[in-house]
Amino acid sequence: MKTSIIVVLISFLCGSPIFSQDKQLDNVFYCFNNGIRTLPNAPKSLADQAALIKKIGFDGLSGHISDDYWARRKALDKAGVGMPEIYWGMTLTDDGQIEYKEEIKEIIKDSKDLNLLVALFLNAKKYMNHKSEGDKIFADGIQALADFAASYHVDVAIYPHANNYSETLAHSVKMAKQINRRNVGVIFNTCHLLKVEGEEGWQEKAKQALPYLFMVSINGADSGETQKMGWDRLIQPLGQGTFDTYELVKFFKDNGYHGKFGLQCYNIKQDCKAALTQSMNTWRTYQKRYAEETSIEPSGATAESFLQAWASGFGKGSVDDMTAFYEDSKDTFVIQSTGRARKGTADIRKEYQSAFEEVVFERVTLGDLTVRQQGDMAWATCRFKALTSHRVTHTKWTLEVYTSFVLKRFDNTWKIVLEQSTPIAGVPRVSPQESVRQ
Incomplete structure (x- = not known):
């Protein structure tokens, strides 16, 4: 240079x-794989699932460790739908070894320059109470995977999950800092944050995570004593529940977040097409509201x-x-x-x-x-x-x-x-x- x-x-x-007049909520908004895997009356074939996601208007559908990736990718490609993220696991065994399904490397190769994010959930029974030691071993394992993924322009993000090794946003950020790779970040997981940490102070936690944030998962949820609530109240279609998800989305946008938003749908007991359509309609309401609120600086x-x-x-x-x-x-x-x-x-x-x-x-x-x-x-x-x-x-x-x-x-x-x-x-x-x- x-x-x-x-x-x-x-x-x-x-x-x-400044708040310019063309401010838009234009982030990628895609549906989690469980949106067509766990909801009632979901289409049976991969082709029909991809067609539904396309028709409703999502920017993509995530992959999943339990899926046939190659068949899923083929169906999505045919429908003109992207795969912004794939959900994968990594385990630290009791004898201190890192294990994960090696197929992810072939998936990474196949996803070169396709803006794929590997959402990594972590398991480690023995090290749950020895996280200083566990963090170091995980850091080495994730570094190796991230270095492999970097040449294909694929990112990796730690997915905080209740009862997993990394449950909190702060722990995920700490690990990302220790891993110290440009293509390694974290996920702000709304429902799991509400379950594990509660809703109080989420703004400050989000602000601390922003430099490392690669994806934000959103859904409808209830407000209140969320740590005592079941998943039926913490994961609802977007637009339902008393928790103000719009304010969460707005907070990230106002603070410069340009990354992905993923729709969490786990175990929602509503008709698949109806629930996903409601969530998309709510997202479009968010887009309109955000544009109207930011067209003139308050x-x-x-x-x-x-x-x-x-x-x-x-x-x-x-x-x-x-x-x-x-x-x-x-x-x-x-x-x-x-x-x-x-x-x-x-x-x-x-x-x-x-x-x-x-x-x-x-x-x-x-x-x-x-x-x-x-x-x-x-x-x-x-x-x-x-x-x-x-x-x-x-x-x-x-x-x-x-x-x-x-x-x-x-x-x-x-x-x-x-x-x-x-x-x-x-x-x-x-x-x-x-x-x-x-």
Whole structure:
């Protein structure tokens, strides 16, 4: 990567978002395999199941460890339906060995560049009370699988599940950090979080998981003392139950989540077509509601959510959208981590245009984000980290700087008026990716 490219990229390694008028709930929304495997009156043949998923409007149907993958994939391909995720297991035996069905490697090969996520549930009877030791063994096993999957552009995510080795979101995140691979993340599993941890404080737990989040499973559920509830109350068609699933979806979108949403359907005692149709209709209601709510920024929108939205804008690569985050003024000031300054939105726009022509921003996170607000002014600091891919050489780079902002609210819309980036002591501003993630 040329030095000039690096300088261009470094200048925008932290920022802030606005609610633009084209904000959409456009994430992949697919149906879990149990939606056609456990619901009453589900179609019998794989072809009819794929046709139903297609007709209702889902973006895909997940695979399952109990399925005939090859027959399932063939049926989905014929119907024009994707397989965004496959549910697979990994076991740590009592004698300390990692075991899993090796067929997953052939499945990974077959899924090259098809945006497949391996949702990994973990079992380990002996190590349930010895997790420091168990975590290390699992980390080695998942690292090996992830390294194999990386060359096929397949991701792996830990699936927290009640009564399994990894039951909580926090434990899954801890393991993902220990595994330390770019293509390893976690799943926010709504029904299991409600069952194991309860609903209190889910927002903070979700926020801590965001940098590692590859999928969010959703469904209708009841609110209250959820740890005492049965699955019949914790897993309902979307739109049923008293738990506010829309607010959960909105929370993730407002905080820059662009990943998949999967519909959990386990053991729902309703007609398959009716339950899935209701869930899809509810999702479309969510889409309409989200677009209407975010078309104009509400006066209560926070500077923090503004910054998270800005960060998510890097992935879209729109010069217009990114420039709109700044006050349209000749006095708007950006100081790059190299010390070079850019004054005025015209110069800032040129920098974004140059950056987006050179690289694709694959993932952007704002670490240690701190915001202070007084009236219509706000001050923010963060540690910005971006994973990028060069458009010509296809080399991958990690960019990381410390950035501070001054924000001002104009007519209920936040804008950046000053941005300054500086190097972080002991951390390279730009470094080649080595399939690791801090």
